[in-house]
Amino acid sequence: xxxxxxxxxxxDYFFGGSFFKEKKAQLEIIGLVFIVILVSMAMLxxxxxxxxxxxxxxxxxYADNELGASYASVFTKMSICGTEMxxxxxxxxxxxxxxxxxxxxxxxxxxxxxxxxxxxxxxxWDESYGFTIRWTDDPRxxxxxxxxxxxxxxxxxxxxxxxWVYTRRNCTDETTGIKRPPGLSPIPxxxxxxxxxxxxxxxxx
Amino acid sequence: xxxxxxxxxxxxxxxxNSNVFLSPSKGQIAISFNWIFVIIVGAVFLTFFFxxxxxxxxxxxxxxxxxxxKQFETILGTTSQQPGTFKTYRTSPIELNFFCDANRxxxxxxxxxxxxxxxxYDVMFTPQKMQGTSMFTWTQEWNYPFSVTNFLYxxxxxxxxxxYDPGDFGSSKVSTLLEDFPSNLTVYRMNETKxxxxxxxxxxxxxxxxxxxxxxxxxxxxxxxxxxxxxxIVIIEPDLISNIFxxxxxxxxxxxxxxxxxxxxxxxxxxxSSPYFGKASLYGAMFxxxxxxxxxxxxxxFKRLDMMNTINMYRVENAIPDISPVTNCFFLxxxxxxxxxxxxxxxxxxxEELENGFLGLDKDRFIxxxxxxxxKNSRVSFESRCPGLY
Amino acid sequence: xxxxSDNKKFSNQKAxxxxxxxxxxxxxxxxxxxxxxVFFSKAEGETIRDKQKQFRELDTITSAQYVASLTExxxxxxxxxxxSCFDKIKIKAFTNMTQNNWDLVxxxxxxxxxxxxxxxxxxxxxxQNWTIYNYTGTFDDPVNIYSGRQTQIPVALLNPITKExxxxxxxxxxxxxxx
Numbered sequence: 001x002x003x004x005x006x007x008x009x010x011x012d013y014f015f016g017g018s019f020f021k022e023k024k025a026q027l028e029i030i031g032l033v034f035i036v037i038l039v040s041m042a043m044l045x046x047x048x049x050x051x052x053x054x055x056x057x058x059x060x061x062y063a064d065n066e067l068g069a070s071y072a073s074v075f076t077k078m079s080i081c082g083t084e085m086x087x088x089x090x091x092x093x094x095x096x097x098x099x100x101x102x103x104x105x106x107x108x109x110x111x112x113x114x115x116x117x118x119x120x121x122x123x124x125w126d127e128s129y130g131f132t133i134r135w136t137d138d139p140r141x142x143x144x145x146x147x148x149x150x151x152x153x154x155x156x157x158x159x160x161x162x163x164w165v166y167t168r169r170n171c172t173d174e175t176t177g178i179k180r181p182p183g184l185s186p187i188p189x190x191x192x193x194x195x196x197x198x199x200x201x202x203x204x205x
Numbered sequence: 206x207x208x209x210x211x212x213x214x215x216x217x218x219x220x221x222n223s224n225v226f227l228s229p230s231k232g233q234i235a236i237s238f239n240w241i242f243v244i245i246v247g248a249v250f251l252t253f254f255f256x257x258x259x260x261x262x263x264x265x266x267x268x269x270x271x272x273x274x275k276q277f278e279t280i281l282g283t284t285s286q287q288p289g290t291f292k293t294y295r296t297s298p299i300e301l302n303f304f305c306d307a308n309r310x311x312x313x314x315x316x317x318x319x320x321x322x323x324x325x326y327d328v329m330f331t332p333q334k335m336q337g338t339s340m341f342t343w344t345q346e347w348n349y350p351f352s353v354t355n356f357l358y359x360x361x362x363x364x365x366x367x368x369y370d371p372g373d374f375g376s377s378k379v380s381t382l383l384e385d386f387p388s389n390l391t392v393y394r395m396n397e398t399k400x401x402x403x404x405x406x407x408x409x410x411x412x413x414x415x416x417x418x419x420x421x422x423x424x425x426x427x428x429x430x431x432x433x434x435x436x437x438i439v440i441i442e443p444d445l446i447s448n449i450f451x452x453x454x455x456x457x458x459x460x461x462x463x464x465x466x467x468x469x470x471x472x473x474x475x476x477x478s479s480p481y482f483g484k485a486s487l488y489g490a491m492f493x494x495x496x497x498x499x500x501x502x503x504x505x506x507f508k509r510l511d512m513m514n515t516i517n518m519y520r521v522e523n524a525i526p527d528i529s530p531v532t533n534c535f536f537l538x539x540x541x542x543x544x545x546x547x548x549x550x551x552x553x554x555x556x557e558e559l560e561n562g563f564l565g566l567d568k569d570r571f572i573x574x575x576x577x578x579x580x581k582n583s584r585v586s587f588e589s590r591c592p593g594l595y
Numbered sequence: 596x597x598x599x600s601d602n603k604k605f606s607n608q609k610a611x612x613x614x615x616x617x618x619x620x621x622x623x624x625x626x627x628x629x630x631x632x633v634f635f636s637k638a639e640g641e642t643i644r645d646k647q648k649q650f651r652e653l654d655t656i657t658s659a660q661y662v663a664s665l666t667e668x669x670x671x672x673x674x675x676x677x678x679s680c681f682d683k684i685k686i687k688a689f690t691n692m693t694q695n696n697w698d699l700v701x702x703x704x705x706x707x708x709x710x711x712x713x714x715x716x717x718x719x720x721x722x723q724n725w726t727i728y729n730y731t732g733t734f735d736d737p738v739n740i741y742s743g744r745q746t747q748i749p750v751a752l753l754n755p756i757t758k759e760x761x762x763x764x765x766x767x768x769x770x771x772x773x774x
Contacts, residue, residue, distance in 0.1 A: 026620060033624065037631050044638050063656075063746070070679050074749040077680075078719065079759040113719065117762060120718050125747060235610065246621060257632075279653060326706050352666040512700055516667050519688035527684075527756050592684065592755030595671055 064202035067127075071200040075117070081109055089133065089196055128203035133196060273299055274321035277314070280342060281327055281357065288346035288355050291387040298338050303331045303359075305501035307564060312501060328506045330492035330499065331359040332409045343387055347485040347506060350579045351517065351595035354509045356485045356502075358492040362391060365410040366491065369418050370394040378415055378449055382441075385484070397425050410435065411494045412463075415449075416442040416456075416473065423467060436460040437494030440473065441487065444572075450484040452572055457496040479503070480568045500564060507563040514559065517594055518552045524592060525549075534591030537584060548585070548594055551578045651744070651771070658708055659746045659767050668727075670753045680751040681763065686715055690725045705730050710738040710770040717752050719762040731770060742771040 076086045081100035091098045092107040100109040114131070122129050273296065280294060305312040305324075312324045314331075328347075343358045366386075370379045379394070386392060414422060419440070438460070443453035456478045458466065465471060477496040481487045486503065493499040521538055528535045540547030546554075555574045558567060578594075586593040662668075663679070667689050670680035692700055710732050716724040732738030745768045752763040 023616075026616070030620065030623060034627060037627055041631065041634050041638075044635070066659075066748070071749045073679050074751045074762060077751050077760050078762045080720070084760075117718060121747070121749070121764060275650060275653075279657065326703050352671075354666075509703075512703060513667070515696060515699060516685070516688055516692055519691050520684055523687045523691070524684050524756070590756055592682075593671070 068129075068200045068202055071122075072198045075200075076198050080113060081106070085110070085113075086196075089198075093196065122200075130199070130201050130203065132199045132201075134199075273297070273316055277301075278322050281322075281324070281329070288344050291341065291343045291389065293389065294340045294342065296338055296340060299336070301331075301335045301340075303329070303333055303335075303498070305498050307497075307501040307504040307562075312505070326505060326509070327357065328354055328489075328502045328509070329357045329359055330489040330502055332364055332492075332494065333498070335359070335361055335363075337361050337363060341387070341389060343390075345385075345485040345488060347483060349482050349486075349510065350575055350582070351513060353513050354506060356489055356506070358488060360390070360492060363409060364492075365391040365393055367393045367395055367410055367412045369396070369412075369414050369422055371396050371418075371421060378446075381449060382413070382487075409437065409494065411491060412436060412438045413491055414438070414440050416440055419473075436463070438463045439491055439494060441490075442473075450487055452480065452482050452568075453487070454478050455481050455487070455490040455499070457490075457494070457499070459495075480566070482572075504563040507559060507566070511556065511559040514552055514555050518549070518556065520594070521549050521552060528591070532588070532591070534585065534588045537581060537588065537591065546577070546581075548578070548581055551581060651769075654709075655744060655746055655767075655769055658711065658769060659748060661707060662713060662765065662767055663748055663750070670751075670755075679749070680753055680760070681715065681765075683752050683754050683761075684756075686725050686727060686752070690727050693728055701730070704728060708769075710736075710772060712743070712766075712768040712770075714766040715750070715752070715763055716766065717761045717763045721761065732772070737773040738770045739773050740770055743768040 076084075076089075078085050080088055081098060083098070088098060088100075088106045088110055092105075092110055096105050096107065098106045100106065104112065118131060122131070276296075280292075300317050302315045302318075303313075304315070310325070312327075313320050313322060314324060315321055339361055341358075341360050341362075343360075344355050345358070347353050347356050368379050368383065370376045383392060436459070438458040440456040440458065441449070441453060442456070443449040443451070445451055445453075456473055456476050458476050462476060466473070466476070479490070479496055479500055481490055486506075489502060490499050493502070525535070525538050528538060536547060538547050538549060540550045551574060555571070555578065558571045558574060582594045585591050668681045668685050670682045693704070708728065708730070710730050711728060712726070712731070713728040714724055714726050716722075731740050745766060748765045748767070750763045750765050752761040753759070754761075
């Protein structure tokens with residue numbers, strides 16, 4: 001009779017409600033703890049990744065702004081053809097009287113110099129940029145809206161003889177346009193109060 | 206027979222059938238072992254977690270110190286390049302200690318007691334200790350006569366400057382002294398009717414007097430009006446009344462020494478003193494408040510002056526071949542029997558005078574050479590196609 | 596006399612099983628905590644590496660600003676200094692000094708700039724270049740020369756005698772020390 005009771009108890013314990021009830025509660029708790037730990041770790045990774053990405057963008061933005069601003073500033077101040085670049089630009093837009101080395105006029109000299117400098121610097125450094133010389137008030141500037149140039153998609157440059165504009169852009173399809181750098185270098189031209197501005201901006205990512 | 210529960214019947218049966226000593230102890234032992242097991246596991250867990258917490262706390266402290274040290278290093282690096290700028294920084298509560306010894310050429314700052322960064326080549330005038338959650342930095346360019354380096358002044362709102370401003374003719378010197386002083390710094394102007402009676406919570410207060418004011422101060426204020434506890438006194442003796450910044454001597458006294466000075470009427474020359482050269486240098490004396498820090502930083506500045514002088518010598522050597530030899534410019538650069546010493550010779554003289562550093566400087570000879578250089582450079586600037594030295 | 600009846604044997608087994616369960620649970624929890632700590636420390640390691648990278652980039656910006664503002668190189672027009680402008684004679688003088696007087700000036704610039712290579716290149720009108728500073732470590736101060744990260748800054752190069760300004764570029768390459 002005792003053995004029967006023992007066997008019955010065992011059967012009841014292992015295959016009845018008691019054993020699985022206890023096991024179930026413990027298993028549920030373990031599962032809960034496990035999930036909490038997993039979720040916390042996932043959040044930790046996400047947070048650390050998002051913070052580091054923001055810092056990277058800040059540095060890139062700073063470097064791009066500095067590069068654009070100093071490029072434009074140095075370009076307008078450089079000496080060329082016995083005068084300064086800003087004076088040569090003024091002549092190119094107005095009277096075209098200055099004749100430089102090799103018999104080239106002011107516009108041809110400016111064009112040749114820009115090509116040489118961009119090839120030796122921004123193109124060589126694999127930068128995506130926009131280099132523009134324009135009248136500040138010209139409403140016909142292609143794709144100019146609110147200080148951000150839209151992507152032309154072409155690696156091209158041209159002169160507009162009526163209202164002088166020179167632009168060269170090589171922003172790729174992945175970029176969204178050119179961010180206008182702070183601190184432009186407007187050059188007063190003539191006596192009408194018009195100004196030319198030289199802008200070098202890096203393509204926004 | 207009483208009717209008992211099955212369990213009890215079994216127990217009784219157990220007792221009847223088994224060893225009398227084993228059954229009651231077994232239960233107790235089982236319970237005891239259970240508790241022992243719980244205690245051991247609990248102790249292991251607690252030790253484990255406490256060790257983690259303690260190591261994390263230590264590493265967190267070190268991380269905070271390293272971050273603050275890096276921030277401070279960046280502040281020093283960027284602020285010192287922007288002369289004329291005054292900036293306020295908010296930090297977590299920190300205790301900064303500054304140490305500078307010119308004889309051993311050691312200069313560093315420490316966060317609490319941990320050396321955080323070396324400032325061997327940074328000219329920084331600071332109090333010895335700074336506590337709090339904010340910090341002011343101010344930069345001034347030191348030119349003597351050419352641009353040498355930027356001086357950085359570091360302080361906080363707990364450093365107060367107290368000047369004697371009688372409001373008459375004598376106050377023009379005080380106004381000139383303070384004209385460039387940032388308004389955020391705590392400056393108290395005392396006179397016959399207004400004097401600081403007690404200052405609470407200010408860690409450092411620096412009295413700044415001119416030597417010509419000392420008799421007035423003595424007659425108007427007794428020692429009981431001048432707070433000498435925790436005070437530093439800086440007394441300025443300019444070489445020229447018309448230009449207090451050009452050059453002069455600063456005397457550094459502690460509160461107790463000032464008490465002695467008032468009581469015993471000692472000669473000022475018996476106290477610690479150092480020369481100053483230029484506005485930035487004079488401000489440095491005010492911010493340091495004591496001789497060791499001032500001398501140490503001026504020694505660094507003079508080492509830098511020596512370097513800049515050497516660069517200028519190379520510059521003159523490199524410029525001379527490009528200058529037409531029959532022009533006045535050439536003689537101003539190279540010297541001649543008519544013009545006598547040119548820039549080349551004067552810079553060489555200055556270089557010799559700087560060999561012994563700030564601590565071994567012959568002040569009058571040095572000032573004379575600098576004046577010659579200023580004169581020569583201004584004459585160069587009037588010549589056409591003649592590059593000025595600075 | 597039997598020591599244990601079947602009942603007692605079953606009770607003991609039950610107790611052992613329960614103890615086993617408890618131990619298993621404790622071990623499992625410890626394992627989870629250990630795994631969590633391992634992941635956490637790896638994440639911390641990543642954070643520290645990111646912070647390191649951030650500090651390195653800060654260093655690049657600080658060094659670039661420092662070099663661009665060096666009085667030893669900047670143009671000066673009798674006190675009024677021109678930003679983004681270097682004096683060509685000063686550049687030559689500085690180059691001579693770092694090459695011939697390294698004992699006097701080396702320690703100072705190594706303290707300020709660390710391991711670096713700084714080159715100024717004139718692009719127009721007369722292409723030429725100067726290496727004004729080059730320190731790639733010593734036996735006591737080893738440097739990883741393959742860790743260089745370069746920054747370029749356009750600068751105007753002034754000839755103070757003719758007053759002509761050339762178009763130049765300052766190339767700054769910083770290296771990492773081997774710790």
